Amino acid sequence: MTSATPPMLVSILFFISLFIGSNSLSTTFYDNTCPNALTTIRTSIRQAVSRERRMAASLIRLHFHDCFVQGCDASVLLDENTTPASERNAIQNQNTARGFNVIDAAKAQVEQLCPGIVSCADILAVAARDASVAVGGPTWNVKLGRRDSTTANLDEAKRDLPLFTSTxxxxxxxxxxxxxxxxxxxxxxxxxxxxxxxxxxxxxxxxxxxxxxxxxxxxxxxxxxxxxxxxxxxxxxxxxxxxxxxxxxxxxxxxxxxxxxxxxxxxxxxxxxxxxxxxxxxxxxxxxxxxxxxxxxMGDMKPLTGQNGIIRRVCSNLN
Incomplete structure (x- = not known):
C-alpha cells in the first residue's frame, strides 16, 4: 500500500470541493466580484433610516418575512404584476410590509457598480443588519452567496408567517x-x-x-x-x-x-x-x-446557491 492518493481520486475530490464551495454561503462572497457592494448598501440603508427611523424596523421585518417563506430567496420582493402568487398579498404582509423601495434603491446602486452580480436576497439580508446598526442595534457578519427565486408562494406566506393573534x-x-x-x-x-x-x-x-x-x-x-x-x-x-x-x-x-x-x-x-x-x-x-x-x-434558511435561482436585475421583477 502507498500513502499517495491516486490521481483519479484527487480529481474527484477536487470537483467535489468545488461543488460544495459553490453552494455554501460566505461572508467574503463578493470580495472579488463586487468589492464595494457592502459599503454601497450600507450607505443607502443609512440614508433611508435617517430619513425615516421607522424604516429600520420595516427592513428587519421584510427580511424575516422573506426567510419564513421558501427560505431567504427574495421571494417576498416579487410584486403582483410579476406573479399572481405574490407574497405581498398575504394578510401578514398586505398594507404592512414596507421597505420595497429602499431595497430597490440599494439594488439600483449596486447594479451600477457590478451588473448582475449581487442578488436581491443578499441585499435584503445586508439591509436588515445595516438597519439594526443604524438605530443602535447589534451587528453581525452576514453570510452571502444567496440567489433569487423565480417564484413566490402566497399559500405558504399565509400559512407560515406569524399572526398577531398567534398563541x-x-x-x-x-x-x-x-x-x-x-x-x-x-x-x-x-x-x-x-x-x-x-x-x-x-x-x-x-x-x-x-x-x-x-x-x-x-x-x-x-x-x-x-x-x-x-x-x-x-x-x-x-x-x-x-x-x-x-x-x-x-x-x-x-x-x-x-x-x-x-x-x-x-x-x-x-x-x-x-x-x-x-x-x-x-x-x-x-x-x-x-x-x-x-x-x-435565520439567514441560513434554505438559500438558493450555485446554479439554483437567478440574479434579478430589478428585485420586484423576473429578468
Missing part, C-alpha cells in the same frame, strides 16, 4: 418548523423594540385583553377607537418608551404587561418563555448577542 404554542411550533428554537423566537421577537403597529392589530387587546396594564390600555385607546370601522390604520409604537432605539426595553414592557400585540405579550404570560424574557430584560448585551446569532441562523 405561544402556535408561535413555538411555527418557529420550530423553520429550525428556530424558543430562544431564537424570543430574541427575534425583540426586534419589536422598534417599529409601529396598526390599530387593527391591537384593538382587541387594549379593549378586551386581560393580561394588560390598565393605564397602558387607556393610553393606547386614544389613537385606536373601539369601532371596527374607524382608525384601523392608525399607528402606535410597539415600544412606547424608546420607540426609535434598538434596546431591551421591549422585554421590560412585557414584564409590566405593556406588550402592544397579543403575539408579544404571550412571551411573558406564565409559559415556557418567561425566563428568557426576564433574562433579556436584565441583560441587554445578552439580548443583542442572541438577536445577532438568531439573525445569522
Amino acid at each position: 405561544l404554542r402556535e408561535h413555538i411550533e411555527n418557529f420550530n418548523k423553520k429550525g428556530l428554537n424558543e430562544r431564537d423566537m424570543v430574541a427575534l421577537s425583540g426586534s419589536h423594540t422598534i417599529g409601529q403597529a396598526q390599530c387593527v392589530t391591537f384593538r382587541d387587546r387594549i379593549y378586551n385583553g386581560t393580561n394588560i396594564d390598565d393605564n397602558f390600555a387607556r393610553t393606547r385607546q386614544r389613537r385606536c377607537p373601539n369601532n371596527q370601522q374607524d382608525g384601523n390604520g392608525n399607528l402606535a409604537p410597539l415600544d412606547l418608551v424608546t420607540p426609535n432605539s434598538f434596546d431591551n426595553n421591549y422585554f421590560k414592557n412585557l414584564i409590566q404587561r405593556k406588550g402592544l400585540l397579543q403575539s408579544d405579550q404571550i412571551l411573558f404570560s406564565g409559559g415556557s418563555t418567561d425566563n428568557i424574557v426576564t433574562e433579556y430584560s436584565r441583560d441587554r448585551a445578552k439580548f443583542s448577542d442572541d438577536f445577532a446569532s438568531a439573525m445569522v441562523k
Whole structure:
C-alpha cells in the first residue's frame, strides 16, 4: 500500500470541493466580484433610516418575512404584476410590509457598480443588519452567496408567517418548523423594540385583553377607537418608551404587561418563555448577542446557491 492518493481520486475530490464551495454561503462572497457592494448598501440603508427611523424596523421585518417563506430567496420582493402568487398579498404582509423601495434603491446602486452580480436576497439580508446598526442595534457578519427565486408562494406566506393573534404554542411550533428554537423566537421577537403597529392589530387587546396594564390600555385607546370601522390604520409604537432605539426595553414592557400585540405579550404570560424574557430584560448585551446569532441562523434558511435561482436585475421583477 502507498500513502499517495491516486490521481483519479484527487480529481474527484477536487470537483467535489468545488461543488460544495459553490453552494455554501460566505461572508467574503463578493470580495472579488463586487468589492464595494457592502459599503454601497450600507450607505443607502443609512440614508433611508435617517430619513425615516421607522424604516429600520420595516427592513428587519421584510427580511424575516422573506426567510419564513421558501427560505431567504427574495421571494417576498416579487410584486403582483410579476406573479399572481405574490407574497405581498398575504394578510401578514398586505398594507404592512414596507421597505420595497429602499431595497430597490440599494439594488439600483449596486447594479451600477457590478451588473448582475449581487442578488436581491443578499441585499435584503445586508439591509436588515445595516438597519439594526443604524438605530443602535447589534451587528453581525452576514453570510452571502444567496440567489433569487423565480417564484413566490402566497399559500405558504399565509400559512407560515406569524399572526398577531398567534398563541405561544402556535408561535413555538411555527418557529420550530423553520429550525428556530424558543430562544431564537424570543430574541427575534425583540426586534419589536422598534417599529409601529396598526390599530387593527391591537384593538382587541387594549379593549378586551386581560393580561394588560390598565393605564397602558387607556393610553393606547386614544389613537385606536373601539369601532371596527374607524382608525384601523392608525399607528402606535410597539415600544412606547424608546420607540426609535434598538434596546431591551421591549422585554421590560412585557414584564409590566405593556406588550402592544397579543403575539408579544404571550412571551411573558406564565409559559415556557418567561425566563428568557426576564433574562433579556436584565441583560441587554445578552439580548443583542442572541438577536445577532438568531439573525445569522435565520439567514441560513434554505438559500438558493450555485446554479439554483437567478440574479434579478430589478428585485420586484423576473429578468
